[in-house]
Amino acid sequence: MTNQKQIAQKLGISIATVSNALTGKGRVSANVIEQVLAHAKQMAYVPDAAGRALKTGRTGIIGLVIPDITQPVFPDFAEGIEAAADEYGYGVLIGNSRRMKDNQAKTINQLIQRGVDGLIIVPQRGTKIQALNVPFAVISTATDPSFTVVANHKQGGQLSAKSMLDIGHRKFVILGDDCHSPVENERIAGMVEELENVASYEVFWAQDEFPDLLAQHKQGVTAVLTVSDLLALRVITESSNLGLRCPKDLSVLGFDNLPLATAVRPTLTSIVPNTAELSKRSIEYLDAAIRRNVQLPPPSIVNMSIEFRESTAALTAKI
Amino acid sequence: MTNQKQIAQKLGISIATVSNALTGKGRVSANVIEQVLAHAKQMAYVPDAAGRALKTGRTGIIGLVIPDITQPVFPDFAEGIEAAADEYGYGVLIGNSRRMKDNQAKTINQLIQRGVDGLIIVPQRGTKIQALNVPFAVISTATDPSFTVVANHKQGGQLSAKSMLDIGHRKFVILGDDCHSPVENERIAGMVEELENVASYEVFWAQDEFPDLLAQHKQGVTAVLTVSDLLALRVITESSNLGLRCPKDLSVLGFDNLPLATAVRPTLTSIVPNTAELSKRSIEYLDAAIRRNVQLPPPSIVNMSIEFRESTAALTAKI
DNA sequence: TTGAAAGCGGTACCAA
DNA sequence: TTGGTACCGCTTTCAA
Numbered sequence: 001m002t003n004q005k006q007i008a009q010k011l012g013i014s015i016a017t018v019s020n021a022l023t024g025k026g027r028v029s030a031n032v033i034e035q036v037l038a039h040a041k042q043m044a045y046v047p048d049a050a051g052r053a054l055k056t057g058r059t060g061i062i063g064l065v066i067p068d069i070t071q072p073v074f075p076d077f078a079e080g081i082e083a084a085a086d087e088y089g090y091g092v093l094i095g096n097s098r099r100m101k102d103n104q105a106k107t108i109n110q111l112i113q114r115g116v117d118g119l120i121i122v123p124q125r126g127t128k129i130q131a132l133n134v135p136f137a138v139i140s141t142a143t144d145p146s147f148t149v150v151a152n153h154k155q156g157g158q159l160s161a162k163s164m165l166d167i168g169h170r171k172f173v174i175l176g177d178d179c180h181s182p183v184e185n186e187r188i189a190g191m192v193e194e195l196e197n198v199a200s201y202e203v204f205w206a207q208d209e210f211p212d213l214l215a216q217h218k219q220g221v222t223a224v225l226t227v228s229d230l231l232a233l234r235v236i237t238e239s240s241n242l243g244l245r246c247p248k249d250l251s252v253l254g255f256d257n258l259p260l261a262t263a264v265r266p267t268l269t270s271i272v273p274n275t276a277e278l279s280k281r282s283i284e285y286l287d288a289a290i291r292r293n294v295q296l297p298p299p300s301i302v303n304m305s306i307e308f309r310e311s312t313a314a315l316t317a318k319i
Numbered sequence: 320m321t322n323q324k325q326i327a328q329k330l331g332i333s334i335a336t337v338s339n340a341l342t343g344k345g346r347v348s349a350n351v352i353e354q355v356l357a358h359a360k361q362m363a364y365v366p367d368a369a370g371r372a373l374k375t376g377r378t379g380i381i382g383l384v385i386p387d388i389t390q391p392v393f394p395d396f397a398e399g400i401e402a403a404a405d406e407y408g409y410g411v412l413i414g415n416s417r418r419m420k421d422n423q424a425k426t427i428n429q430l431i432q433r434g435v436d437g438l439i440i441v442p443q444r445g446t447k448i449q450a451l452n453v454p455f456a457v458i459s460t461a462t463d464p465s466f467t468v469v470a471n472h473k474q475g476g477q478l479s480a481k482s483m484l485d486i487g488h489r490k491f492v493i494l495g496d497d498c499h500s501p502v503e504n505e506r507i508a509g510m511v512e513e514l515e516n517v518a519s520y521e522v523f524w525a526q527d528e529f530p531d532l533l534a535q536h537k538q539g540v541t542a543v544l545t546v547s548d549l550l551a552l553r554v555i556t557e558s559s560n561l562g563l564r565c566p567k568d569l570s571v572l573g574f575d576n577l578p579l580a581t582a583v584r585p586t587l588t589s590i591v592p593n594t595a596e597l598s599k600r601s602i603e604y605l606d607a608a609i610r611r612n613v614q615l616p617p618p619s620i621v622n623m624s625i626e627f628r629e630s631t632a633a634l635t636a637k638i
Numbered sequence: 639t640t641g642a643a644a645g646c647g648g649t650a651c652c653a654a
Numbered sequence: 655t656t657g658g659t660a661c662c663g664c665t666t667t668c669a670a
Contacts, residue, residue, distance in 0.1 A: 050663075265557060644668105
């Protein structure tokens with residue numbers, strides 16, 4: 001590995017001048033700068049991260065703490081964070097808590113020991129992040145008071161319901177998976193709020209009881225709002241086994257807009273959390289915190305949008 | 320941030336002794352060790368990664384280069400690599416090539432600049448990895464001559480076919496998606512090899528022509544072997560629309576054992592690539608290379624297994 | 639415009 | 655058993 005010293009020797013100049021030439025900081029003659037740059041390139045010089053970090057106190061690396069990367073949505077985060085971090089000049093060290101279950105603290109400490117400049121934390125359900133000695137941003141749910149940036153799950157739920165009301169549906173099944181999930185509860189709260197007094201609905205939790213779709217349909221249900229694409233997929237496949245057609249008999253909405261939403265037939269109409277925006281704001285905040293800017297961006301809430309696809313249809317045909 | 324110097328001053332001893340006490344390297348009296356450890360803990364001492372890296376030349380971080388983390392299977396890799404790396408004491412810096420398409424070289428360089436000790440590379444289709452100035456391991460397909468570790472796609476294909484032969488099926492549809500994908504071709508080659516001379520089959524590529532399942536079934540086809548869970552899912556939904564039941568009329572096999580395999584009804588029988596083992600071997604190899612062990616593990620091939628679920632059934636009932 | 643030198647934090651050699 | 659010291663590569667201050 002070439003270092004500045006070698007370049008300096010080769011050119012018969014001092015290390016300081018090489019450093020100045022490379023970083024453009026000090027005043028160096030154009031002539032020398034050119035020479036240094038040329039030699040640096042030719043000798044395949046790559047600045048040593050450790051040396052620089054030691055001197056500057058910054059590694060240019062941030063840690064991303066997530067509960068489980070194999071769970072859908074988290075890869076999207078990883079990608080969004082990585083992309084945003086890259087724009088700000090940071091690398092991303094992943095900290096996947098999975099193996100240590102409740103003990104994400106361990107993951108966090110590991111990351112800190114590795115010298116990260118800051119952390120982006122998507123906390124495990126029901127955990128609190130206490131003060132750390134590095135800057136950090138928390139991506140969480142609205143019910144978590146410590147959040148820095150949150151996805152507006154409730155508004156996503158409202159959007160899900162509203163979009164079906166708009167095209168004529170009036171009788172709904174709302175389907176969650178796990179009744180203890182804050183995320184799912186926020187989504188469903190949004191759906192319920194939107195439907196209240198305007199339409200009829202019934203809420204099911206798949207882990208406890210999967211609804212009898214045929215019976216529901218016979219009672220006039222025409223749309224199923226779910227809290228995840230996987231659940232929507234299950235609704236479609238189950239109802240198909242019962243002889244129900246999607247979207248003719250039943251409109252089905254997913255959530256999260258996973259890759260599979262476009263891979264299955266019918267393709268899934270889905271609520272899309274804006275992970276890119278979520279990531280951007282988190283990094284923005286973290287970068288400001290790391291650079292000790294006084295002006296920290298305030299906690300922010302990112303709304304969701306909807307992607308209409310084949311699994312939903314207007315009710316007009318029925319009239 | 321506390322450092323060794325501060326601990327040394329507090330205790331009125333030398334930095335060298337503190338270092339020795341902390342690392343357990345030099346000979347230090349039990350008494351002093353105890354004192355140092357106690358103070359280190361109390362003062363919340365965390366060894367500085369940069370300082371250590373500068374001296375030792377190792378950062379303890381490896382880079383993971385993948386084409387696109389949002390694509391199924393890659394999160395599994397990320398998790399497997401992260402877990403294995405953790406066991407060997409490495410952190411994982413992610414390098415997601417996505418944004419730079421064909422230009423994964425850029426990602427690789429970035430990772431190297433950040434001082435990684437080595438790289439795990441899952442190359443983009445059709446790219447060659449040339450020599451780098453850090454150790455690296457390549458996870459690829461068997462047709463890529465530069466591989467370090469590969470998943471045995473062909474054996475996976477054979478397993479897919481064999482498992483259906485074993486339970487009585489004799490007439491098959493084999494379904495790929497993209498006829499230019501090396502992975503898919505290896506999988507299908509395995510299926511074909513297993514069926515050749517023993518059963519009848521026809522190969523389709525969904526991107527070009529999706530088979531007429533009803534017609535196939537009428538001609539006696541009882542099983543569809545696919546190269547991905549997504550494709551299997553599509554077969555099930557499409558055939559369901561045609562009035563065919565899975566697995567009664569048609570057994571359908573997926574590939575990759577994605578989360579969705581258990582989310583749909585019927586749940587998918589699927590070939591499972593052993594990503595944990597792949598990851599373990601890659602890290603093993605890389606660690607040896609980094610430590611300049613002469614004894615590098617040889618390139619290795621990891622076999623797949625099968626997970627039987629609801630989408631496949633024995634043919635006995637038909638007899 | 640250039641260079642000498644200090645120092646970031648930790649490790650390891652060698653002397654005491 | 656303990657401590658002094660050089661050094662890893664880079665940045666930065668200050669003097670030339």
